[in-house]
Amino acid sequence: MSGKPEKKRHSKNNPLKFTVTEPMELMDFLMKKFDGISRTKAKHMLANGIVTVDEERTTQFNYILKPGMVVTVGKPTAKERFKNPWLKIVYEDKYLLVIDKKEGLLTNSPTKEKDTAQSILNQYFIATQQRCRAHTIHRLDRDTSGLMLFAKDKRIALMFEQDWKNTVYDRRYVAVVCGEMEQHEGKICSWLKDNKAFITYSSPTDNGGKYAETFYETLISNKRYSLVELKLETGRKNQIRVHMQDIGHPVVGDPKYGNGDNSLGRLALHAYLLCFKHPVTKENMEFETPFPAVFEKPFPQR
DSSP states (O other), X not given: OOOOBSOOXXXXXXXXXXXXXXXXXXXXXXXXXXXXXXXXXXXXXHHTTOEEEXXXXXXXXXXXXXXXXXXXXXXXXXXXXXXXXXXXXXXXXXXXEEEEEXXXXXXXXXXXXXXXXXXXXXXXXXXXXXXXXXXXXXXXXXTOEEEEEEESSHHHHHHHHHTHHHHEEEEEEEEEEESOOSSSEEEEEEEEEEOTTOOEEEESSOOSSEEEEEEEEEEEEOSSEEEEEEEESSOOTTHHHHHHHXXXXXXXXXXXXXXXXXXXXXXXXXEEEEEEEOTTTOOEEEEEOOOOGGGGTXXXXX
């Protein structure tokens, strides 16, 4: 069993200190000491440089602790204290950020709309005295919630853009769609092209648009609704929403490609899994966030 904290309060001059009583990795130690926090939260603490081992700062999550060592966790920085009703910073290092966005927030806006994910992050950089700007790596529709990736400089954003398929190796969504799925799983393929009104149209043959592939797996289904996991092989505009319309199971709450069903009061689409190879450290980075509780409403027996 690990040692108890020698000091109980965070303050500027009074960090938390723990004495190690048995060998274990630093990540596991932090998760134990802080009431079972997630691995992502523990990584966030390490990345922000507030953890020391025997008075030496370390960011190595698999650092092996030995009995007698003293682990110190400093006062949360401005980064740790950051709170915003529209988004949460899931991970940050000096190159990039992963955020969890709520539905209703634009990714960015050419008209300089005040509240966008990009503008909120730029305000955060000013508050934390970071000399950088948020660069969009990929987008989510305003009414889609979930995980997004931003770079802190254009060079990092370009590294993702130039080798997207090999760098971002898994992205998955979960959606509530209308009707009972006929098949447990499958693949939807088509070419997607916008018209002059910015409506995306789908064609089974090349219409001059962009080729798109979506894999789906039915998680639970009843006569009225299905909860579906969707994996993108391509990342086209409105891809999931148009593809689900294609097979007769539009996303609930979709005002553009739906059937008028808004029983959940929102677009029922959430980006829950994001996996990529860090362009600088080459580490595999994997993030997951729970889908909104309202998505379970149509499935009371789940």
